[in-house]
Amino acid sequence: xxxxxxxxxxxxxxxxxxxxxxxxxxxxxxxxxxxxxxxxxxxxxxxxxxxxxxxxxxxxxxxxxxxxxxxxxxxxxxxxxxxxxxxxxxxxxxxxxxxxxxxxxxxxxxxxxxxxxxxxxxxxxxxxxxxxxxxxxxxxxxxxxxxxxxxxxxxxxxxxxxxxxxxxxxxxxxxxxxxxxxxxxxxxxxxxxxxxxxxxxxxxxxxxxxxxxxxxxxxxxxxxxxxxxxxxxxxxxxxxxxxxxxxxxxxxxxxxxxxxxx
Amino acid sequence: xxxxxxxxxxxxxxxxxxxxxxxxxxxxxxxxxxxxxxxxxxxxxxxxxxxxxxxxxxxxxxxxxxxxxxxxxxxxxxxxxxxxxxxxxxxxxxxxxxxxxxxxxxxxxxxxxxxxxxxxxxxxxxxxxxxxxxxxxxxxxxxxxxxxxxxxxxxxxxxxxxxxxxxxxxxxxxxxxxxxxxxxxxxxxxxxxxxxxxxxxxxxxxxxxxxxxxxxxxxxxxxxxxxxxxxxxxxxxxxxxxxxxxxxxxxxxxxxxxxxxxxxxxxxxxxxxxxxxxxxxxxxxxxxxxxxxxxxxxxxxxxxxxxxxxxxxxxxxxxxxxxxxxxxxxxxxxxxxxxxxxxxxxxxxxxxxxxxxxxxxxxxxxxxxxxxxxxxxxxxxxxxxxxxxxxxxxxxxxxxxxxxxxxxxxxxxxxxxxxxxxxxxxxxxx
Numbered sequence: 117x118x119x120x121x122x123x124x125x126x127x128x129x130x131x132x133x134x135x136x137x138x139x140x141x142x143x144x145x146x147x148x149x150x151x152x153x154x155x156x157x158x159x160x161x162x163x164x165x166x167x168x169x170x171x172x173x174x175x176x177x178x179x180x181x182x183x184x185x186x187x188x189x190x191x192x193x194x195x196x197x198x199x200x201x202x203x204x205x206x207x208x209x210x211x212x213x214x215x216x217x218x219x220x221x222x223x224x225x226x227x228x229x230x231x232x233x234x235x236x237x238x239x240x241x242x243x244x245x246x247x248x249x250x251x252x253x254x255x256x257x258x259x260x261x262x263x264x265x266x267x268x269x270x271x272x273x274x275x276x277x278x279x280x281x282x283x284x285x286x287x288x289x290x291x292x293x294x295x296x297x298x299x300x301x302x303x304x305x306x307x308x309x310x311x312x313x314x315x316x317x318x319x320x321x322x323x324x325x326x327x328x329x330x331x332x333x334x335x336x337x338x339x340x341x342x343x344x345x346x347x348x349x350x351x352x353x354x355x356x357x358x359x360x361x362x363x364x365x366x367x368x369x370x371x372x373x374x375x376x377x378x
Numbered sequence: 379x380x381x382x383x384x385x386x387x388x389x390x391x392x393x394x395x396x397x398x399x400x401x402x403x404x405x406x407x408x409x410x411x412x413x414x415x416x417x418x419x420x421x422x423x424x425x426x427x428x429x430x431x432x433x434x435x436x437x438x439x440x441x442x443x444x445x446x447x448x449x450x451x452x453x454x455x456x457x458x459x460x461x462x463x464x465x466x467x468x469x470x471x472x473x474x475x476x477x478x479x480x481x482x483x484x485x486x487x488x489x490x491x492x493x494x495x496x497x498x499x500x501x502x503x504x505x506x507x508x509x510x511x512x513x514x515x516x517x518x519x520x521x522x523x524x525x526x527x528x529x530x531x532x533x534x535x536x537x538x539x540x541x542x543x544x545x546x547x548x549x550x551x552x553x554x555x556x557x558x559x560x561x562x563x564x565x566x567x568x569x570x571x572x573x574x575x576x577x578x579x580x581x582x583x584x585x586x587x588x589x590x591x592x593x594x595x596x597x598x599x600x601x602x603x604x605x606x607x608x609x610x611x612x613x614x615x616x617x618x619x620x621x622x623x624x625x626x627x628x629x630x631x632x633x634x635x636x637x638x639x640x641x642x643x644x645x646x647x648x649x650x651x652x653x654x655x656x657x658x659x660x661x662x663x664x665x666x667x668x669x670x671x672x673x674x675x676x677x678x679x680x681x682x683x684x685x686x687x688x689x690x691x692x693x694x695x696x697x698x699x700x701x702x703x704x705x706x707x708x709x710x711x712x713x714x715x716x717x718x719x720x721x722x723x724x725x726x727x728x729x730x731x732x733x734x735x736x737x738x739x740x741x742x743x744x745x746x747x748x749x750x751x752x753x754x755x756x757x758x759x760x761x762x763x764x765x766x767x768x769x770x771x772x773x774x775x776x777x778x779x780x781x782x783x784x785x786x787x788x789x790x791x792x793x794x795x796x797x798x799x800x801x802x803x804x805x806x807x808x
Contacts, residue, residue, distance in 0.1 A: 133418040137443020146522040165502030166391040216425035225424035259536040321548040
């Protein structure tokens with residue numbers, strides 16, 4: 117991607133409700149960070165720099181979900197300033213773990229944590245960025261995979277399509293040579309319904325996948341729920357399984373609600 | 379200069395999360411200081427209710443992308459207390475080891491990319507790299523080795539997946555850990571170089587009378603175990619935390635302010651740990667500290683960068699010690715059977731003591747959770763530092779004053795994402 121002036125493309129990083137882990141992935145690219153800083157102008161990245169340049173920006177990376185009225189307005193401004201807007205991580209892409217509020221009474225939740233909830237400005241739902249503005253690409257994961265982030269940035273800079281697989285974690289297990297934990301050990305595993313990207317970490321560490329990368333492109337959640345039942349899991353267990361870091365992604369949301377109200 | 383003025387910064391840079399500050403002057407006196415935290419609240423304590431105890435380490439990791447291990451550690455210790463789980467001594471060592479990895483990556487990030495630019499006059503670590511390429515390269519290398527250690531034990535650097543109640547889902551073999559020896563020896567040298575480098579930085583003379591609070595263990599520099607102690611006589615079991623500390627909500631912050639019931643503000647983090655536990659550091663680290671005239675007590679928060687560097691050396695030494703003596707546990711984890719009860723856990727996150735309390739029911743579901751992150755404990759003390767510093771520097775230009783105030787906040791390596799359940803700077807002269 118070249119701006120009209122042929123200057124270096126301008127990169128901006130914005131944060132909404134999140135843990136900072138996904139933008140940290142950029143600083144965790146220790147071997148590539150200085151090269152990246154050479155290839156783009158890091159124009160706005162408050163976590164890393166006091167120099168905050170005004171837009172417009174060529175690439176905007178957005179971390180975090182929308183949970184306040186103020187942020188719902190701010191994302192509109194951010195969109196207007198960015199030629200390409202990419203969401204990074206489960207919060208920005210699916211509402212994040214804080215979307216668990218979407219099934220609860222947020223007023224009551226505020227009272228659990230805060231003595232004077234009236235000081236807070238918060239809305240009922242935690243929602244992904246795409247529910248508010250058009251998004252050009254969504255990078256999955258809780259956290260994102262930094263190799264995928266670098267691939268995405270390289271693709272944007274080269275003006276090509278990023279190579280980010282949308283198949284399931286199962287494929288990554290097979291490639292890695294990990295024996296299926298669900299078949300061989302009877303462990304519940306969200307892998308069949310979850311998008312690849314982590315490298316099938318959990319099964320390699322002798323536990324079932326818990327869905328960090330959200331739903332794969334065509335998940336059969338009904339079949340997976342049945343499998344959970346045959347492994348002795350009851351409805352509340354299935355609800356909790358789908359209601360994790362990507363709970364508000366529609367396929368997982370539907371699966372958890374079906375388990376809750378069969 | 380007019381008698382009334384305000385200095386403010388609306389978006390604090392080089393801190394984790396969203397905050398601001400405001401210092402308001404009436405003449406030469408500071409009339410109000412506000413460390414504002416507008417990070418949107420995420421209500422972790424509320425949505426943990428009803429979750430299975432085994433899910434807790436995965437969920438609380440998401441409070442902070444920079445120190446997920448700290449959250450996992452405080453949580454598993456609290457839950458193991460309820461479930462009367464005795465962990466294998468080798469698992470205990472592995473938990474210290476993964477914590478070493480987190481201290482290394484977090485401290486290296488803060489020292490090199492977030493804090494050093496303040497001392498050398500750059501907006502960020504990357505701009506600093508143009509003139510100090512060798513140092514920034516060393517910092518990134520050190521950070522990377524810390525991350526490698528976390529990823530080796532935990533599966534990945536951010537939100538690791540192997541920590542669980544009772545131990546780990548999977549533990550490494552000796553053969554898997556041994557390749558870390560060489561990088562860790564390299565890291566130890568890089569950390570020693572860091573101490574030498576930051577010792578050349580100029581710190582303003584700003585000694586404060588702090589109450590330092592940290593875990594203390596009879597034989598070890600603290601990570602996961604010990605009593606909570608202070609330099610003013612506090613000496614309590616972790617389970618008695620709530621009798622001595624109280625959290626208050628203030629209108630200008632989504633992070634609760636913590637204070638000691640008896641005495642008010644206090645400081646947690648590297649300065650507190652170091653001043654209270656210096657004699658439990660390896661002799662080599664003590665000697666290095668003396669060689670750089672960094673003997674405790676250190677009461678100048680602008681020297682925290684040097685103390686973080688010393689803790690980097692410690693973390694590398696400790697990691698080397700553990701890897702050299704490692705024998706895998708017989709079982710990676712002890713299976714825990716649910717039973718009702720209340721448990722407390724406290725561990726030393728890179729930024730300071732992190733307290734958790736959980737109540738679970740017979741089925742192992744969370745009934746209530748309470749999490750007190752280091753930055754909310756430090757908030758009140760940060761505001762007091764800002765007040766003192768602003769009055770000391772009242773005759774400086776607004777620009778200089780703002781820069782120094784920001785630097786003073788970064789002395790604490792505040793993690794705002796964490797503390798919300800948590801930062802924005804304004805200096806106002808009226």
